Amino acid sequence: MITAGEIAERIRTGRTTSREVTEHLLARIADGTEVNAVVEVRREHALAAADRADALVNESCGLGPLHGVPMTVKDCFDVAGMHTTWGNPAFAEYIADRDALVVERLQRAGAIVVGKSNVHTMLADFGQTVNEVYGRTNNPADLTRTVGGSSGGAAAALAAGHTCLEYGSDLVGSIRLPAAYCGVYGLKPTNGLVPQRGFQVPGTSYLPSELPNLSTIGPLARNAADLRIALRVTGGTETPPYSYTPSPPRHARLQDYRVGVVLDHPAAPVTSEVGAALSDLVDRIASSGAKIVDNWPTGVEPAQQAEEFGRQVELFFALHGGEPTELTVDQLLATERNRLAARTKWQQYFDDVDVFVCPTSFTVAFPHGSTAIDGRPYEAQAFWIAHAALTGHPALSIPIGRTSRGLPTAAQVIGPWHEDDTAISFAELLAD
Known part of the structure; x- marks a missing residue:
C-alpha cells in the first residue's frame, strides 16, 4: 500500500488531491466494519479540511510534510469535537474541547485527522483490543485472531x-505488539521525546510527568x-517554541x-514460525556485510x-491512581537505581554496537480469547518488549514476513538513547 510520505508528495505535485485520497479512505473505513479498527469518523470535517488543503496547493503556499494526508489517532488522544472514551462506558459520552498536543502538531504538519481507532478498555491489555463501547477489533490477516493491544x-x-x-501509546508494548501482530511498523520513541498533553483519562488534569x-x-x-x-513533526519540548x-x-x-542479535530466551521461547523468520532476517543482515x-x-x-520492568509498571500505576505500592522506601530507591543501571549498561553497549535486533513477541497473532x-x-x-x-x-x-498461514512475523530493533533515527534508518535500509 502507498505510504503517507508518498501520498503527501503526490498531493503537493498535483498527481492526486487530498479530496480524492480522503474520500477513498472514508469509503474503505465504511466497507471494513468486520475489522472494526476505526470506531469514529468526522466525515464532513475531513472533507472540508481536504478541500482547504487542495486550495493551498493551488495557491503554492508553504506545505507541511504531511500536507493533505488523512490519518487516524488512538482513542486516548483528545481531538476537539470527538469522543475520547478510552474504551470505557463511563466516558462514552465525553467529547474533548481541545486537541492533544500531538494532534496539534500533526495537523500543523498538514495531516487531516479523520477519525479515532479502537483501544482496549483503559489501555489495560497488551494482547488484545476489546471494550464495551466499541467491541472487538479483528486482525485483517485472520479475523479470528487478535490485533494485540492496546493500540490494536x-x-x-x-x-x-x-x-x-x-x-498510539506504548507502556507495555502497546505500539510494538499490535504492529507485530498486524504486520506494520510501530515505534516507541526515546522516552520523553514526544510530550503527552491531551493523552490522559477524561476528566483528569494533565500533569507533566517527571518519570x-x-x-x-x-x-x-x-x-x-x-x-x-x-516523529520529526511531533517530537520536541512541550512549550513553544518547540523544536x-x-x-x-x-x-x-x-x-x-x-x-547485536538475540533471537531466543527460555523466559519467552519463540515459536518455530517466529524463529524461522528471525533466522532468515539475520542471514539477510549478515549477507549485506553488516557485522x-x-x-x-x-x-x-x-x-x-x-x-x-514489572516492578516499574507497578510503580507507574500507583503514581497514576492505581493500587498503592507495597514497596518500602528502600525498595523504591533500589528499583530506581536498577532502572538507571540498566540504562547505563545498554548505553555502554551502544558505544560499540549500533542497533540490537530481537523478537517483538515470541508468537504471531493468536486466536481471540487465548489465555495461554x-x-x-x-x-x-x-x-521481549520489557528491556x-x-x-x-x-x-x-x-514486519519481516508471513507464515504459511499468512500471519505477519516481526522483529524488534532497539537503538541508542536519543538516536531514534539510527534505528529507523536501519529498518529502512533493511526493507530496501
Whole structure:
C-alpha cells in the first residue's frame, strides 16, 4: 500500500488531491466494519479540511510534510469535537474541547485527522483490543485472531488500509505488539521525546510527568520513512517554541552497521514460525556485510531486567491512581537505581554496537480469547518488549514476513538513547 510520505508528495505535485485520497479512505473505513479498527469518523470535517488543503496547493503556499494526508489517532488522544472514551462506558459520552498536543502538531504538519481507532478498555491489555463501547477489533490477516493491544485498532487500521498513518501509546508494548501482530511498523520513541498533553483519562488534569521512563507515545506506519516523518513533526519540548533536531543516523549503508542479535530466551521461547523468520532476517543482515554481534549486552541479565520492568509498571500505576505500592522506601530507591543501571549498561553497549535486533513477541497473532499461547503464559508477551521499556531506549517493531498461514512475523530493533533515527534508518535500509 502507498505510504503517507508518498501520498503527501503526490498531493503537493498535483498527481492526486487530498479530496480524492480522503474520500477513498472514508469509503474503505465504511466497507471494513468486520475489522472494526476505526470506531469514529468526522466525515464532513475531513472533507472540508481536504478541500482547504487542495486550495493551498493551488495557491503554492508553504506545505507541511504531511500536507493533505488523512490519518487516524488512538482513542486516548483528545481531538476537539470527538469522543475520547478510552474504551470505557463511563466516558462514552465525553467529547474533548481541545486537541492533544500531538494532534496539534500533526495537523500543523498538514495531516487531516479523520477519525479515532479502537483501544482496549483503559489501555489495560497488551494482547488484545476489546471494550464495551466499541467491541472487538479483528486482525485483517485472520479475523479470528487478535490485533494485540492496546493500540490494536491503530495497527489494524493501517494493515487494512483504513488509515495512512497512526499515533498510539506504548507502556507495555502497546505500539510494538499490535504492529507485530498486524504486520506494520510501530515505534516507541526515546522516552520523553514526544510530550503527552491531551493523552490522559477524561476528566483528569494533565500533569507533566517527571518519570517519563515507561509511558510513551509514538507513530505507527506502513514503512519506516513514515515513522521518521511523524516523529520529526511531533517530537520536541512541550512549550513553544518547540523544536526537535534528531541525531543523524550513524550509517547510510546497511553493511556499515554493527548489529547485536538475540533471537531466543527460555523466559519467552519463540515459536518455530517466529524463529524461522528471525533466522532468515539475520542471514539477510549478515549477507549485506553488516557485522553481527551475538548475545546480550555485558552485565545484562534479561530475566532480571524483565522482572524489574514489572516492578516499574507497578510503580507507574500507583503514581497514576492505581493500587498503592507495597514497596518500602528502600525498595523504591533500589528499583530506581536498577532502572538507571540498566540504562547505563545498554548505553555502554551502544558505544560499540549500533542497533540490537530481537523478537517483538515470541508468537504471531493468536486466536481471540487465548489465555495461554503455544504452551507459554499470556504474560510472556511482555518479555521481549520489557528491556527498551525499562531503559527508555527507542524501539520499533518491523514486519519481516508471513507464515504459511499468512500471519505477519516481526522483529524488534532497539537503538541508542536519543538516536531514534539510527534505528529507523536501519529498518529502512533493511526493507530496501
